[in-house]
Amino acid sequence: MALEQDTIVAIATPAGRGAVGIVRLSGEQAEAIAARHLGWTTTLPRPRWLGRARFVDGAGEVVDDLLAVRFPAPASYTGEAVVELHGHGNPLLLERMVAELVRSGARLARPGEFTERAFLAGKLDLTQAEAVATLIAARSEGGARLARRLLAGELGAGLVRLRQAIVEVEAEVEAAIDFAEEEIDPAGGARLAERLAPVTAEVARLLAGHAGARHQIDGVRVVLVGAVNAGKSSLFNRLLGEERAIVTPEAGTTRDYLEQVVEWEGIEVCLVDTAGLRVATGAAERQGIERSRAAAAAADLLVQVVDGSAPVVDEALPPPAVVAWNKVDLGAGAPPATLGEAIPVSARTGEGVAALRTWLVARARAAVAGDSVACLERHRLGLEQVAAALEAAREGLTAGLTPELIAFELRAAQATLGALIGERTPEQVLEAIFSHFCVGK
Ligand SMILES: Nc1nc2c(ncn2[C@@H]2O[C@H](COP(=O)(O)OP(=O)(O)OP(=O)(O)O)[C@@H](O)[C@H]2O)c(=O)[nH]1
Ligand SMILES: [Mg+2]
Structure with a gap:
């Protein structure tokens, strides 16, 4: 990717109105372009000091009274000259300033382009650049903490x-090649394999913690399923603490699934209410039931809601994590042991709902457990490749294969680690990563 020298501009604050709205410029001409509109004529303001300024358009009209700050290169987020304008948070003013700055020579930034430039300038490695988007998107304290790490x-x-560590082992293997040895001697091979063991163990540790770390970032999906009228939507509303889903005495009220993210004790939980399972009476309901099944299959925790006052034998479902034995206020009997773990609740009175939530939180906590920072799918795919190459190298060392083959595997592991960090990462991968950012970041 060639280093671009043009100057980019974008609104950095979220869409909508607010106390403050920020426009950000980055590139060689950032200061010169900003200067034209801020009256920075003879001297530029002190770097990194916020000063009052007036933004004037091409016709001399004042657009906003604001605070401006400049970060000369290379001590800025992007490594280039950066200017930030902290104006009033009205999109009309902010967009007008952006249009003026474009007229003066800046170009609209693509999503993530500021962070992409920071990455290209070596301010961040690729895992850190991804972390910026992950941190902004985090919806729980735990997810934000992991993104910060x-x-x-x-x-x-x-x-x-x-x-x-791999480079050092490879150097010894290469030495054997230089001495034109046909194979590595068994004692030397065993010693080198031993030196790879802690590397393999660390890769395995990162991979073992991936699922937990990923749940920390993406949340834990809790899906309520069950027969029509069992009280899924009522329980969904109770768990959320708001009347989100429609509840009626009619069977088949919920047609499509509903999702809502909540934060429970620092964990992001995505609660999903689904259409009741029965033989569908129409096309919409049939589709709703199909979607319910798909949602159930994608659940991290499945809660089967059963009307305990008139239990219905539910259709075949994946084994639920727990049964919510609902409507106990109607005098439902004890849940049959065949149901497995069951918690008696009443979505109407709220009885037992706290116990169900506590149960779910405990399971969600187990799902996010672990101490790996390899939280993204890209990390998992890369680390699995590294693990496979290391395993091939270890086998080669213990089986006395030619040093060339072993060196090849060790170089493959190094290359994959390099791509994870962002060195010689294919351009499509970079594009895919940065295109998921918001504009202005
Ligand atoms: N007495 C009593 N009634 C309940 C309870 N939970 C739900 N109901 C009632 O049962 C009926 C169906 O409740 P919903 O929450 O709509 O049930 P659902 O499982 O979402 O139904 P579908 O969307 O049709 O599949 C409504 O009349 C609720 O008021 C409960 O714990 N006790
Ligand atoms: Mg419903």
């Missing part, structure tokens, strides 16, 4: 250490 470079630094 990623942003601090914990994963990137760990991967660099692993690569260094």
Whole structure:
């Protein structure tokens, strides 16, 4: 990817009105372009100091009274000259300023382009650049904490250490090639394999914690399923603490599934209410039931809601994590042991709902457990490749294969680690990562 020298501009604050709205410029001409509108004529303001300014358009009209700050290169987020304008948070004013800045020579930034430039300038490695988007998107305290660790470079630094250890082993294998040895002697092979063991163990540790870390970032999906009228939507509303889903005495009220994200004790939980399962009476309901089944299949935790006052034998479902034995206020008997773990509740009175929530939180906590920062799918795919290459190298070392083959595997592991950090990462991968950012970041 060629380094672009043009100056980019975007609104950095969210759409809508607010106390403050920020326009950000980055690139060689950032200061010169901003200067034209801010009256920075003879001297530029002190770097990194916020100063009052007036933004004037091409016709001399004042657009906004604001605060402006400049970050000369390379001590800025992008590594280029950056200017930020902190104006009043009205999209009309902000968009007008952006249009004026474009007229003066800036270009609209693509999503994630500021962070992409920071990455290209070497301010962040690729795992840190991803962390910026992950941190902004985090919907729970736990997810934000993990994203902050990623942003601090914990994963990137760990991967660099692993690569260094592999480079050292490879150097010894290459030495054997230089001496034109046909194969590595068994004692030497065993010793080198032993030196790879801690690297393999660390890769395995990162992979083992991936599922937990991913749940921390993406949340834990809790899906309510069951027969029509069992009280799924009532329970959904109770768990959320708001009347989100429609509840009626009619069977087949919920046609499509509903999702709502809640944060329970620092964990992001995505609660899903689904259409009741029965033989559908129409096309819409049939589709709704199909979607319910798909939602059930994608659940991390499945809660089967059963009307305990008139239990219906439900259709075949994946085994639920727990049964919510509902409507106990109507005098439902004890849940039959065949149902497995069941918690008596009443969505109407709220009885037992706290116990159900506590049960779900405990399971959600187990789902996010672990201490891996390898939280994204890209990390998992890369680390699995590294693990496979290391395993092939270990086998080669213990089986006395030619040093060339072993060196090849060790170089493959290094290359994959390099791509994870962002060195020689294919351009499509970079594009896919940065296109998921918001504009202005
Ligand atoms: N007495 C009593 N009635 C309940 C309870 N939970 C739900 N109901 C009633 O049962 C009926 C169906 O409730 P819903 O929450 O719509 O049930 P659902 O499982 O979402 O139904 P579908 O969307 O049709 O599949 C409504 O009349 C609710 O008021 C409960 O714990 N006790
Ligand atoms: Mg419903």
